[in-house]
Amino acid sequence: GENVEQHPSTLSVQEGDSAVIKCTYSDSASNYFPWYKQELGKRPQLIIDIRSNVGEKKDQRIAVTLNKTAKHFSLHITETQPEDSAVYFCAESTGGGNKLTFGTGTQLKVEL
Amino acid sequence: DADVTQTPRNRITKTGKRIMLECSQTKGHDRMYWYRQDPGLGLRLIYYSFDVKDINKGEISDGYSVSRQAQAKFSLSLESAIPNQTALYFCATGTGGNQPQHFGDGTRLSIL
Numbered sequence A: 001g002e003n004v005e006q007h008p009s010t011l012s013v014q015e016g017d018s019a020v021i022k023c024t025y026s027d028s029a030s031n032y033f034p035w036y037k038q039e040l041g042k043r044p045q046l047i048i049d050i051r052s053n054v055g056e057k058k059d060q061r062i063a064v065t066l067n068k069t070a071k072h073f074s075l076h077i078t079e080t081q082p083e084d085s086a087v088y089f090c091a092e093s094t095g096g097g098n099k100l101t102f103g104t105g106t107q108l109k110v111e112l
Numbered sequence B: 001d002a003d004v005t006q007t008p009r010n011r012i013t014k015t016g017k018r019i020m021l022e023c024s025q026t027k028g029h030d031r032m033y034w035y036r037q038d039p040g041l042g043l044r045l046i047y048y049s050f051d052v053k054d055i056n057k058g059e060i061s062d063g064y065s066v067s068r069q070a071q072a073k074f075s076l077s078l079e080s081a082i083p084n085q086t087a088l089y090f091c092a093t094g095t096g097g098n099q100p101q102h103f104g105d106g107t108r109l110s111i112l
Helices: none
Strands: A004-007 A010-014 A019-025 A032-038 A045-051 A056-059 A062-067 A072-077 A086-094 A099-102 A106-111 B004-007 B010-013 B019-025 B031-038 B042-051 B054-057 B065-070 B073-078 B087-094 B107-111
Touching: A004 A086, A010 A019, A019 A086, A019 A106, A032 A062, A045 A056, A045 A062, A072 A086, A099 B042, B004 B087, B010 B019, B019 B031, B019 B087, B019 B107, B031 B073, B042 B065, B042 B073, B054 B065, B073 B087
Parallel strands: A010 A106, B010 B107
Antiparallel strands: A004 A019, A019 A072, A032 A045, A032 A086, A056 A062, A062 A072, A086 A099, A086 A106, B004 B019, B019 B073, B031 B042, B031 B087, B042 B054, B065 B073, B087 B107
């Protein structure tokens, strides 16, 4: 069935270090992979997404890489800042692109 | 996005009561979704709708029903609430076709 495994569930880094979150998906037909950031008490918000016709996408300090053969994709945050502290969710498009299946989330804490 | 609005924002009620959560949007999107968020479980899809005449079950639809009253409105009902339905509920909209979804601010529901 449709399933997205996300690791780690919690991640603590020092300010200025890099953070990497990994997701593995099961639906080989999936071709869209968004990442959402959810700050405490707030709604999930899209921070970056990637489609299967590219292997990497960058937006300032955030990048996403996709390996379709291995069916995994990763979020990379460089030069982390305290405001990066949040829960991050990966997702894959499923049901022929009609819906998203989410990972279980990663609690990122950036320590001063 | 203030243009996906959920009401109420918080609700405390008792076991056995009927509850309706409402979602309205001004984004002009055809597709609307209801998710449930529990700690450690991520976002799980309850129901989704592609237009007024189209309703689809998600992975955890038991105990819930929905109504798509108009393109801009999608409500979620709990006919007889039970304590394990205590959770944070999010409405989202989208255009499908491997495009991002946009979330409301959520409804925190507690069932005693």
